[in-house]
Amino acid sequence: MAYDQNNIFARILRGDLPCKKAFENEHVLAFHDIRPLAPVHVLVIPKGAYTSLDDFHEKASEAEQAALMKAIGQVARQAGVAAGGYRVIANTGGDGHQEVPHLHFHVLGGRPLGRMIGRPE
Numbered sequence: 001m002a003y004d005q006n007n008i009f010a011r012i013l014r015g016d017l018p019c020k021k022a023f024e025n026e027h028v029l030a031f032h033d034i035r036p037l038a039p040v041h042v043l044v045i046p047k048g049a050y051t052s053l054d055d056f057h058e059k060a061s062e063a064e065q066a067a068l069m070k071a072i073g074q075v076a077r078q079a080g081v082a083a084g085g086y087r088v089i090a091n092t093g094g095d096g097h098q099e100v101p102h103l104h105f106h107v108l109g110g111r112p113l114g115r116m117i118g119r120p121e
Contacts, residue, residue, distance in 0.1 A: 001093070001101055003049040009102035013047055023075050027067035030075045030107075039110025040079045040086070044072050050103040052092045072105055081109030087116070 004010070011017045012031070019031035022042045033041040046068050050056040057065070076082040086109030091098040 001051045001055075003051050004101050005049070007100050007102050009043075009045050009100055009104060010049070013045075023071055023078065025067060025071065027064045028071040030071060033106070037106075038108040038113065040081050040108065042075050042079060042107045044068070044075055044105040044107060046103055051101050052098070052103055053090055054092070056103050068105075072107060075107050076109065079107065079109065081107075085109065087113050 008017065012019045013029060019029075021029070021031050023030035023044070027047055028044060029047060030042050030044040033043055046056060046060065046064055048056075048060060048064060050060060056068075060068075072088055073082070076086050076088075079086075086107060089106040089108065090104065091106075
């Protein structure tokens with residue numbers, strides 16, 4: 001999948017669209033989802049142009065990879081969900097229902113989240 005420079009997260013990173021920042025460092029931006037699915041719903045994205053986790057692992061520097069993983073934990077702690085538990089989701093491709101073609105992680109918490117996915121009937 002080719003990276004779309006006009007996807008919504010690329011536009012946020014360029015400053016073309018606003019966001020409610022939760023965390024930022026040299027390699028990562030985290031911001032509150034505009035349609036939260038839990039009391040805490042923060043999106044954590046690399047600042048580089050990566051479409052998926054596979055793309056990120058293939059092309060990102062070790063510094064970028066470490067910064068992204070550390071940021072996810074820091075966001076959970078800052079949001080107050082680390083102690084009680086939280087979920088991290090990265091949807092990839094069509095089967096994974098990825099809506100924005102920029103690698104992103106959803107950090108969800110603040111209430112019991114139920115099963116990860118339903119069992120087939």
